[in-house]
Amino acid sequence: MKKKFQVVGIGNAMVDILSHVEDGFLAANGVEKGIMQLIDMARAVDLYGHMGPAQEISGGSAANTIAGIAALGGRTAYVGKVRDDQLGMIFAHDLRAQGATYQTPLAAKDHEHETGRCMVLVTPDGERSLNTYLGVSEFLGPDDIDPAMMAQAEWLYLEGYRFDGPDSKAAFAKAIDAARAAGGRVSLTLSDPFCVERHRDDFREMIRNHIDLLFCNEHEMAAMYPGETLDRSMRDAAAEIDIVVCTASEKGAYVLNGGGLEHAHAVPTQIVDATGAGDLFASGFLFGLVHGYDTLTCARMGNVAAAEVISHIGARPEADLMELFHEHGLV
Amino acid sequence: MKKKFQVVGIGNAMVDILSHVEDGFLAANGVEKGIMQLIDMARAVDLYGHMGPAQEISGGSAANTIAGIAALGGRTAYVGKVRDDQLGMIFAHDLRAQGATYQTPLAAKDHEHETGRCMVLVTPDGERSLNTYLGVSEFLGPDDIDPAMMAQAEWLYLEGYRFDGPDSKAAFAKAIDAARAAGGRVSLTLSDPFCVERHRDDFREMIRNHIDLLFCNEHEMAAMYPGETLDRSMRDAAAEIDIVVCTASEKGAYVLNGGGLEHAHAVPTQIVDATGAGDLFASGFLFGLVHGYDTLTCARMGNVAAAEVISHIGARPEADLMELFHEHGLV
Numbered sequence: 001m002k003k004k005f006q007v008v009g010i011g012n013a014m015v016d017i018l019s020h021v022e023d024g025f026l027a028a029n030g031v032e033k034g035i036m037q038l039i040d041m042a043r044a045v046d047l048y049g050h051m052g053p054a055q056e057i058s059g060g061s062a063a064n065t066i067a068g069i070a071a072l073g074g075r076t077a078y079v080g081k082v083r084d085d086q087l088g089m090i091f092a093h094d095l096r097a098q099g100a101t102y103q104t105p106l107a108a109k110d111h112e113h114e115t116g117r118c119m120v121l122v123t124p125d126g127e128r129s130l131n132t133y134l135g136v137s138e139f140l141g142p143d144d145i146d147p148a149m150m151a152q153a154e155w156l157y158l159e160g161y162r163f164d165g166p167d168s169k170a171a172f173a174k175a176i177d178a179a180r181a182a183g184g185r186v187s188l189t190l191s192d193p194f195c196v197e198r199h200r201d202d203f204r205e206m207i208r209n210h211i212d213l214l215f216c217n218e219h220e221m222a223a224m225y226p227g228e229t230l231d232r233s234m235r236d237a238a239a240e241i242d243i244v245v246c247t248a249s250e251k252g253a254y255v256l257n258g259g260g261l262e263h264a265h266a267v268p269t270q271i272v273d274a275t276g277a278g279d280l281f282a283s284g285f286l287f288g289l290v291h292g293y294d295t296l297t298c299a300r301m302g303n304v305a306a307a308e309v310i311s312h313i314g315a316r317p318e319a320d321l322m323e324l325f326h327e328h329g330l331v
Numbered sequence: 332m333k334k335k336f337q338v339v340g341i342g343n344a345m346v347d348i349l350s351h352v353e354d355g356f357l358a359a360n361g362v363e364k365g366i367m368q369l370i371d372m373a374r375a376v377d378l379y380g381h382m383g384p385a386q387e388i389s390g391g392s393a394a395n396t397i398a399g400i401a402a403l404g405g406r407t408a409y410v411g412k413v414r415d416d417q418l419g420m421i422f423a424h425d426l427r428a429q430g431a432t433y434q435t436p437l438a439a440k441d442h443e444h445e446t447g448r449c450m451v452l453v454t455p456d457g458e459r460s461l462n463t464y465l466g467v468s469e470f471l472g473p474d475d476i477d478p479a480m481m482a483q484a485e486w487l488y489l490e491g492y493r494f495d496g497p498d499s500k501a502a503f504a505k506a507i508d509a510a511r512a513a514g515g516r517v518s519l520t521l522s523d524p525f526c527v528e529r530h531r532d533d534f535r536e537m538i539r540n541h542i543d544l545l546f547c548n549e550h551e552m553a554a555m556y557p558g559e560t561l562d563r564s565m566r567d568a569a570a571e572i573d574i575v576v577c578t579a580s581e582k583g584a585y586v587l588n589g590g591g592l593e594h595a596h597a598v599p600t601q602i603v604d605a606t607g608a609g610d611l612f613a614s615g616f617l618f619g620l621v622h623g624y625d626t627l628t629c630a631r632m633g634n635v636a637a638a639e640v641i642s643h644i645g646a647r648p649e650a651d652l653m654e655l656f657h658e659h660g661l662v
Contacts, residue, residue, distance in 0.1 A: 085416075
């Protein structure tokens with residue numbers, strides 16, 4: 001029987017606040033380039049006060065992935081927490097308007113935290129440095145997980161970032177149990193090398209016991225499976241996981257899926273804003289997977305979707321991804 | 332003695348919610364193409380519910396103009412009302428981050444209206460159709476006008492749109508009196524042909540008695556000064572106003588300033604989103620004027636600034652306008 005959802009994503013719900021800065025701004029404001037830093041509200045206010053004019057676009061890593069699959073016509077749902085405030089309404093609108101189901105209970109108006117936001121500082125080289133105030137997204141807990149929805153998922157897509165929160169591991173466990181009991185499969189993205197450092201043991205336990213498909217980039221792979229070469233790390237990972245996918249920026253993406261190492265070349269593009277590259281890669285890959293494509297084609301779809309999202313500001317797709325798949329002979 | 336502010340703008344403070352739509356969406360949702368329609372909260376919620384994913388960028392006509400002058404290094408201030416909510420904070424941030432002074436008292440958190448917003452629907456031809464929920468911006472009143480700030484303005488820049496509100500005329504009158512008493516001059520933009528229809532008599536009274544410089548486009552000119560030709564209308568306007576400036580899209584801009592009709596050709600560009608064209612034209616023109624340039628050069632500066640803002644999404648400048656003025660040999 002066809003399940004209602006092809007992919008259900010769980011992650012940190014947030015709105016991105018994007019601004020162009022020079023590299024000197026990062027140094028002057030203590031921002032480490034190219035990674036995600038968690039910040040508290042006071043730091044968020046301070047950093048925002050120093051930033052230039054910005055624009056707001058819905059973000060959140062897994063939410064971007066789900067939006068990308070929805071934009072391709074995939075059947076998707078998303079779980080992540082926003083508050084009953086203006087940024088929360090924007091986040092919910094953008095996801096639903098893209099065609100995804102989004103029903104996570106809102107945090108109340110009087111919650112001490114607001115909807116999460118990520119200050120995305122884009123340097124002239126297109127690299128993005130993320131400064132995340134998690135807000136209420138951190139408080140996603142088991143009560144927010146609807147087992148019936150999880151049971152309707154062909155694939156879960158779990159965001160590693162979401163491990164940063166008091167009840168999140170219990171929420172993930174509940175989601176995984178409900179999905180697997182109904183025959184669903186589970187994918188995880190490691191999100192960020194520092195996220196791996198923070199949660200290595202928990203990630204390892206989850207990967208060994210529950211994960212069918214792992215997404216990561218080279219840095220996250222090296223943090224999770226230290227090895228002399230990427231090939232070595234990937235084989236170590238593949239000993240524990242059915243499908244291992246590692247993106248490598250301009251070198252494209254590598255897949256291990258039982259056979260030899262597969263490689264999909266990156267799609268050349270002008271990098272305007274790298275935000276969302278990994279997220280949209282996962283959109284393309286998962287879209288291919290749930291439609292029965294081989295994993296090399298899935299990786300190519302991922303590369304096309306990633307190339308689209310880095311060619312403009314913001315981490316949600318703007319062009320017609322399916323048309324791009326056609327142009328690249330993938331569908 | 333040098334005044335603290337070269338230009339002080341007064342208008343509707345709001346955040347734009349920008350989305351790409353097909354022309355069919357406008358027809359299906361009762362949106363009239365190319366103009367600004369005022370909508371109430373219920374209609375705003377309904378229309379937003381039908382719109383696709385969007386992005387949020389600070390807007391407001393006069394605020395865009397002030398942001399443009401500030402981006403050029405001009406000394407500016409802005410007066411317009413937002414609430415103490417997330418969109419209000421975004422609006423205030425973006426204006427101050429651009430270098431403008433912005434001190435208008437916030438409407439309280441418990442105000443029955445929220446910060447104003449404008450749903451900007453951009454069709455494939457780059458035309459924008461505006462759907463404005465004024466929110467608290469409508470409640471700008473005389474108490475929000477600081478006479479000391481007005482006295483420090485070389486030029487006031489009044490947004491015609493702001494006439495749509497219970498206390499706004501009194502606010503404008505208070506601002507005009509304080510500015511003129513201190514030797515300041517006053518400019519007005521007619522904003523929109525339907526805005527002219529709503530307020531023709533009040534506009535006429537204000538223009539005859541208090542306005543030194545009028546900004547409008549062809550449609551607004553025809554509504555305010557009906558005549559067989561644009562030339563005729565401009566001469567009728569010039570009988571009442573020192574400087575009359577009329578923009579005409581791809582035909583550029585026309586100026587009457589005591590002598591013959593001056594014409595500045597439009598700067599060719601790819602139109603991505605026409606939002607802010609008139610606003611940024613006024614930025615360039617006023618920047619030139621307060622720096623002593625002749626009115627034809629001012630109009631050319633206006634055309635360069637307008638061309639920049641319509642080449643991308645959003646009504647605030649992204650490129651370095653001063654560098655563009657250099658490239659065009661204007662400074």
